[in-house]
Amino acid sequence: MTLRIGIVGTGGFARKHADLLAATDDVEIVGIVGSSKNKGDVFAIQYDSLGYESVSAMADAQVLDAVYICVPPMAHGEIERELIERGIPFLVEKPLGTDAEVPQDILGFMRLKSPDMITSVGYHFRYQDNVERLREDLHPGRIGIATGMWMGDMPEVSWWRKQEQSGGQFIEQTTHIVDLLRHVAGEVDEVHAVYASRFPEEEWENTNVHDIGTVTLKMKTGAVATISNTCVLPSGVGKAGLSFYTREGLWEWTTGHLKVTKINEENVFAEESNPYFRQTKAFLHALRTGDRSGILSDYADACKTQEVTFAALQSALSGRSIKL
Ligand SMILES: NC(=O)c1ccc[n+]([C@@H]2O[C@H](COP(=O)([O-])OP(=O)(O)OC[C@H]3O[C@@H](n4cnc5c(N)ncnc54)[C@H](O)[C@@H]3O)[C@@H](O)[C@H]2O)c1
Known part of the structure; x- marks a missing residue:
């Protein structure tokens, strides 16, 4: 089964994850969200993918099995809420935010809306x-x-x-x-x-x-x-x-x-x-099988570090x- 993955962010770590995903069998990068559509397009073209200006635009246009969130700490909140609302699993880069409040709000929303959602956090x-x-x-x-x-x-x-x-x-x-x-x-x-x-x-x-x-x-x-x-x-x-x-x-x-x-x-x-490879492998395995035992840091656990x-x-x- 080919997994359809979206990425949010167009910086150094979006590239790190995009390269890993592009080198993985049965994975397709179906969309890249940039801070503008143009930034998303420029990045996406290198992965034979499509650029979007927001998570909602990408999720409206594509069927997504999961999204990788690779944005700076201050940009967390709306991205996660949108994905939780739609029940789309995500792997998010550390840290979860600039404070403890935003991640706690996200965790509360997740428990309410989508308590079984698969998540992974980049504590590689x-x-x-x-x-x-x-x-x-x-x-x-x-x-x-x-x-x-x-x-x-x-x-x-x-x-x-x-x-x-x-x-x-x-x-x-x-x-x-x-x-x-x-x-x-x-x-x-x-x-x-x-x-x-x-x-x-x-x-x-x-x-x-x-x-x-x-x-x-x-x-x-x-x-x-x-x-x-x-x-x-x-x-x-x-x-x-x-x-x-x-x-x-x-x-x-x-x-x-x-x-x-x-x-x-x-x-x-x-x-x-290569811990990044293992991290992604465990997350993709969980998406395919529902077995999340290989995920060593999920959102709730990472909230404690935060x-x-x-x-x-x-x-x-x-x-x-x-x-x-
Ligand atoms: N696990 C690790 O080893 C590791 C290593 C480096 C970075 N990181 C983490 O990855 C995250 C990103 O770091 P980076 O090095 O890629 O930073 P970067 O500055 O290179 O890239 C950040 C990107 O996010 C984009 N962006 C900002 N807000 C956005 C939004 N709302 N929607 C879409 N795109 C948005 C910016 O335009 C930029 O392209 C940070 O939290 C950082 O700590 C983790």
């Missing part, structure tokens, strides 16, 4: 071999402390640099590390964050996002985690990772490796998988700890 690291290894090896109750980071440069796209459009680095980018922490170590109970703008306007014009920050998270198990992020580094210099310090040893995950150190034993596992990252912003702005 969950599909790595090494993350599966972490989940197999580590018991949340044995973790003492975890330390995570996303240390990078200031992205070029203008929306990323605007707090009101991206939600800031912790919500937009470091959300991957928060999501992994939840996936491996369980739920978060309380957060306390300190953010600052260390080099405001130094060389990044029209920027109002914090450029450094650290968040302390108390886990429901009693473990403690800290996650730091910055976007002050020069381009191409940076790292992201999450380490777990346990009674049995140290597990140090980065995007490309996992290093496990125990008494008299050290192993390094290079990541060999709740944590937004609470961190509230804590940084208020100077108070936020209990979830």
Whole structure:
């Protein structure tokens, strides 16, 4: 059965998903929604598809088995509501919004209108071999402390640099590390964050996002985690990772490796998988068969990650700890 897929967005990640879908058997990209019809058309022509100016225009014109939503954080809301109203499953890129309210509203609407809808959220690291290894090896109750980071440069796209459009680095980018922490170590109970703008306007014009920050998270198990992020580094210099310090040893995950150190034993596992491919495969399988067991992050679960990252912003702005 050929699946008929639509895409919303014409940027870098719409292309990433479009390329994956175009290389997949029995999948047809039937429409691309741009912020204008012309932008949709220009993108669509490369995939032998058609451009549209809105989700409703695409859904009126095409039979859709699912839609991939690849828009910046501030653009969420109407797109999801339109798809839920029509009962069309979707895979949406992280983060779910700039705050926690919009995703919660969407989730509430979904539960009301289409409670069994298949959804997937682009927390692709969950599909790595090494993350599966972490989940197999580590018991949340044995973790003492975890330390995570996303240390990078200031992205070029203008929306990323605007707090009101991206939600800031912790919500937009470091959300991957928060999501992994939840996936491996369980739920978060309380957060306390300190953010600052260390080099405001130094060389990044029209920027109002914090450029450094650290968040302390108390886990429901009693473990403690800290996650730091910055976007002050020069381009191409940076790292992201999450380490777990346990009674049995140290597990140090980065995007490309996992290093496990125990008494008299050290192993390094290079990541060999393509998690984006697995993520899409699991979603398409669910559409075909109804079996959603391969989807590792759905909309309801991703709302919990969003709740944590937004609470961190509230804590940084208020100077108070936020209990979830
Ligand atoms: N999972 C990952 O590894 C990963 C990596 C990169 C980006 N992303 C996520 O993907 C999303 C998009 O990022 P990007 O890098 O493609 O950004 P981008 O700026 O390259 O592209 C965004 C596109 O969305 C379009 N757009 C904005 N509002 C729209 C609307 N209402 N309807 C239709 N199109 C609209 C813009 O015109 C633009 O073409 C972001 O949330 C980002 O965090 C995820």
